[in-house]
Amino acid sequence: MVSLVLLNSHFTDFIIRPHVPAVVEVGGIHIKQKSDPLPELVLSKQFFWKWNDAEKPGNASNIFYESWLPQDNLMADPNVKLFITHAGKGSVTESQYHGVPMVAIPFASDQISNAAAVVGDGFGVQLDQKTMTAEELRAAVLEVLENPKFIKKVKSFSTLYRDRPMHAKDTAVFWLEYVLRHKGAYHMQSPNVHLNAFQYLSLDVIGFLVLVIFLVYKSITIPTKFIYRKVFAKKQPKIKAN
Incomplete structure (x- = not known):
């Protein structure tokens, strides 16, 4: 080290x-x-x-x-x-x-x-x-x-x-x-040297942000699609069979 x-x-x-x-x-x-x-x-x-x-x-x-x-x-x-x-x-x-x-x-x-x-x-x-x-x-x-x-x-x-x-x-x-004098002076080191790769790359934070973005996306798209079907589907003219 x-x-x-x-x-x-x-x-x-x-x-x-x-x-x-x-x-x-x-x-x-x-x-x-x-x-x-x-x-x-x-x-x-x-x-x-x-x-x-x-x-x-x-x-x-x-x-x-x-x-x-x-x-x-x-x-x-x-x-x-x-x-x-x-x-x-x-x-x-x-x-x-x-x-x-x-x-x-x-x-x-x-x-x-x-x-x-x-x-x-x-x-x-x-x-x-x-x-x-x-x-x-x-x-x-x-x-x-x-x-x-x-x-x-x-x-x-x-x-x-x-x-x-x-x-x-x-x-x-x-x-x-x-x-x-201080036996290696490890107190001067960056805390990053004591982190594993998962922590160092902040994969947990990135995963959380990706999840939040996904949930926000779904919370917008699902109601939008539902409203679109309810409003615009009724306006479609019905085709009568001969």
């Missing part, structure tokens, strides 16, 4: 869910409470690119290639102005938490719906990775950088997303320890 469910979501995502107490939202749990400082950048305009292959796609002096990057730490730096992302859930959450607008280029699965949400919420723009051109990418980057509506929207959301009584990690720890 499930005692606790931790959801990687938060009500500020504009999706309100009627949770029972045993379901706790801990969206942003992977984000550090205090980000590690980054080394001072040599250039004022630096582009960080996560690239796994040994052969680089270019050799620009202001592009820093690395197979792994401390993304959360990077996003927390106030000098970061834009995030080009595949729109994975974790990446989008980090961008929203730190208030960084996005150019979303989804590839598969939940990335597609995440990217659509980025556009719908006004946090950035989306490109199609199968058809986009260099010119379209450049235009998208400039649009997000130069149009203040994107940074305004995501910064406003960041303020809401961060405004909690405690960090998501602390929330998760508290409720996990709470469940342990």
Whole structure:
């Protein structure tokens, strides 16, 4: 029997869910409470690119290639102005938490719906990775950088997303320890877990309503048919036999 469910979501995502107490939202749990400082950048305009292959796609002096990057730490730096992302859930959450607008280029699965949400919420723009051109990418980057509506929207959301009584990690720890202290904390569960299928589906209520509807139908149709026969049957002309 499930005692606790931790959801990687938060009500500020504009999706309100009627949770029972045993379901706790801990969206942003992977984000550090205090980000590690980054080394001072040599250039004022630096582009960080996560690239796994040994052969680089270019050799620009202001592009820093690395197979792994401390993304959360990077996003927390106030000098970061834009995030080009595949729109994975974790990446989008980090961008929203730190208030960084996005150019979303989804590839598969939940990335597609995440990217659509980025556009719908006004946090950035989306490109199609199968058809986009260099010119379209450049235009998208400039649009997000130069149009203040994107940074305004995501910064406003960041303020809401961060405004909690405690960090998501602390929330998760508290409720996990709470469940342990109270031997499973079954008092937090929905009463539905103790119902059988007949009760859970309210088949008794449905059966009662069907019976009431049937009785009302009969109470109307039977007298109507009786009156019809009494009134209109007498008016029918009798046919005389030859």
